[in-house]
Amino acid sequence: MTTITEIQTREISYLSAISEAITQCMREDDDVFLVGEDVRLGSVFHVYNDLLAEFGERRIVDSPISEAGLMGLGVGAAATGTRPVVDIMFMDFMGIALDQLVNQAAKMKYMFGGKARLPLTVMTMAGAGGSIAAQHSQSLEAWLCHVPGLKVVMPSGPYEAKGLVRSAIREDNPVVVVCNKWSLGIMGPVPEASYDIPLGQAHVVREGSDVSVVALGRMVHEAMAAATILAAEGIDIEILDPRTLSPLDVETLATSVRKTGRGLVVHEAVRFGGIGGEIAAAIQEEAFDWLEAPIMRIGAPFSPVPFSPSLEKAYVPNADTIVQTVRHLHARRV
Amino acid sequence: MPDPSAEVLLDLYRRMVRIRLFEEVGGRVAEDGRMPTVLHLYIGQEAVAAGVCANLRPDDQITSTHRGHGHFIAKGGQYRPMFSELFGRANGACKGKGGSMHISDIDLGILGANGIVGGGIPIAVGAAFSNKYRGSDAVSVSFFGDGATNEGSFHEAANMAALWKLPCVLVCENNFYGEWTPQHLHQAIEYIADRAAGYGMPGVVVDGMDAVAVWSATQEAVRRARAGEGPTLLECRTYRYFDHVGMKGLRIAYRSQEEVDSWKARDPIQALEARLVEAGALSAEEAAAFKAETLAEIDEAIAFAEASPFPDPAELLTDVYTEATS
Incomplete structure (x- = not known):
């Protein structure tokens, strides 16, 4: 073996x-x-x-x-x-x-x-x-x-x-x-050897107890950077990578939110109409009674992707936007 | 090109009659409200499906259109699964999930009728690529209308097919109307076959009301494809006797009765029947008997379909995905 x-x-x-x-x-x-x-x-x-x-x-x-x-x-x-x-x-x-x-x-x-x-x-x-x-x-x-x-x-x-x-x-x-x-x-x-990652299975990237952060693609790395900053403040986030968006592993995500009572979905796509809305809705249907706060979403603003570096920097979500939103979420009480 | 044998002529005749009678009876049944569907009838264009498919092997593939019953029958589709599908029954060709516009049987090489104009052309080119890639000498044929030649999918697929000398035949059934819009109002050219030059493939204009002409032209196109010489664009000039959709149609005034009558005077089935009778290959009695047998088979298939169960609602979520990974 x-x-x-x-x-x-x-x-x-x-x-x-x-x-x-x-x-x-x-x-x-x-x-x-x-x-x-x-x-x-x-x-x-x-x-x-x-x-x-x-x-x-x-x-x-x-x-x-x-x-x-x-x-x-x-x-x-x-x-x-x-x-x-x-x-x-x-x-x-x-x-x-x-x-x-x-x-x-x-x-x-x-x-x-x-x-x-x-x-x-x-x-x-x-x-x-x-x-x-x-x-x-x-x-x-x-x-x-x-x-x-x-x-x-x-x-x-x-x-x-x-x-x-x-x-x-x-x-x-x-x-x-x-x-x-x-x-x-x-x-x-x-x-080196080949291996499969089964489709439809989310992965817990970092375990934590305070806020569940579902991060898509590159946002996993931004969430990890945010976790370090937040840990210094005493906020312990759990980071989940869905890996597959369709079919979505709602159960793993909802299990995490039932544990932490707080959820945040982060993606780079435009927030309005983004898959984050579906993920948030699916989680709240399964974890509503455990929620201490609304499930939040972070995504790009409702504009085309800009060209100028100053505009684009403001456009793409990053560790700072995650930190700010998590602080807000963590402070909320029902 | 040698004249086709009496056997070939009879085969073309039978395929056309089987299509015509299916459409005539099916069209009436649909119009009576017994089917949950409208039908895009193929009547008038039978020579094209018959003439092309008579040149194909079971392992050759076709892609079809929203007006796809003729291709399905000509490629070997049977009445029972067809009618069951059109009636939306669980034992239909597509388990009642596709209907008229998606009727298919991949085991017969029928990669689907298609509700998207031009949608099947790149798929046929993909099948041709696959045939070549796998070392098979099967060919693929895409049927599409004059309207589809204005879709980007036609141009992209035709270019790829010619570029890679893929074993396929592009069969344009020019019935002179894209839905209700006449050809001269949807493209500036008279002969769609002229477009072939732009891709570097032969373009051939064929009398689509003459099954023998279609058969001959396809024989050469299929030979070329199988020999690795690449695709051919066949423009079969034909005519749709009924409206874009349905028998009664939508009562849109878009063509004259004189025009319809002039095409009906060149009916492909009557013409071939006359030729067969004249050659002594078919008697009037034999022709009548074949039609009667075919009608009986159609009636039986309709009764079979109407007595068949509808799909269980639990079927809604099956077949969305293949479960096991091979």
Whole structure:
């Protein structure tokens, strides 16, 4: 029996973790191929840099800049016996591909009375913070979570990236992997061997007793920074990473809030209509009698992502906004 | 191209009759309010589905449109699961979850009718990619209308298919109306096949009222696709006898009776029947007997469907996802 100490782990980046997961899946299964814009060159983010050399042009396929066609190619290929990984370079471009994802991929199995199998993985990059402005910075995961038939995961760090990408590729349903382009350099311990992170399971990142903070993607790291500041003030937050947004592990999140009596959901996406509202509502339905305060939400303000660094800094939630909101929540009494 | 054998002609004839009678009876049943649906009837366009699908193997795939019954029947779909589906019953082709606009049977290579105009074209191209990737010599065919050629999905998919020489055939059924809008008001070109040049694939204009012409043109397109020579755009010029939707239609005045009559005078089934009778391959009695048998099969399938149970409400949440991971 293997114990955790026997598994070879080392520090690698979020970027390398994504690449390693795809590489290992492609080695194991010839049905897996990668298609996207400039993927042979590694993509604009260099995530796929080493794949062409190992797998060749048959399996690493450069697409024309045609997101609708590209997504549709993935749908048709997935329905007919392959396991495509479709790269939509920036999540902002998802709109162009949305009919194929929402009306075709998500509904095909249901509309066909269960006969179809859609092992389709969609990789995409969300996240603001580098002055690439309103059409290259959005976090649009709420759009996708609203669609039955899709699964949506959001890796927060290297360990999550490797395990969730592998689970997505091995899943027989369409899964959108929403990565964060500004997390690509984050380092963390990752096992060398392949492993799955089961979809639909949240993870308790930090145990605490005073306030439950549900943080999505990159916000996990901001919440960790906030935890250090708050600990110095005697406020002990519990941090939860849902890892999968659809299906959502409400039970793990609600269990935490029943313990602390206070909940906060933090995401980088626009707060209004964001998935945070759904998460907060789902938790309060399960934990209402334990609540000491309303479940709060932190998200971006209701504007497009701005260009200028001064504006963008004010736009993206961070450890400071989390600290302030947690202080407020912690002070509230019924 | 050699003339098709009498066997091929009879096959085309039977496929067309099976489509026509299904649509005539189904259309009336729907109009009587017995089905929970409206139907986009394929009547008039039968030569296209029959002529194309007669060239396909069971493992070849098709994607279809909202006007999809003809393709389903021509690719091997049976009446019972069709009617059960149209009546919304648990034993329908899609367990009552898809209906007319999503009728499919992936085991027959039918990757779905489609409620989104142009939605099936990239999917067919994806199936072709998959066939090539897996080393299969199966081909895929996408059926779509003139209206769909103005969708981005058509252009993106056609470009990819030609770029990668994928084994597929793009079959445009130009019935000259996108819903109710005539072709000259939705695109500046007369021949949709001309668009093929823009992607670097052959474009062929075919008389879509002549099943033999469609069969011949498709035979070459499928040969090319299977041989790895890439896709072909076939423009089959055909006509929709009924309205965009339903038999009575929505009573929108958009075309003249003279125009409808001129196309009906070239009815593909009557023309092929006459040709078969003249060639001595089919007698009038045999034709009548085939139609009577087909009608009896349709009546039986309707009775079967109407006697079948509706899906249990518990079925609502099944088939949203595949549970096990392979």
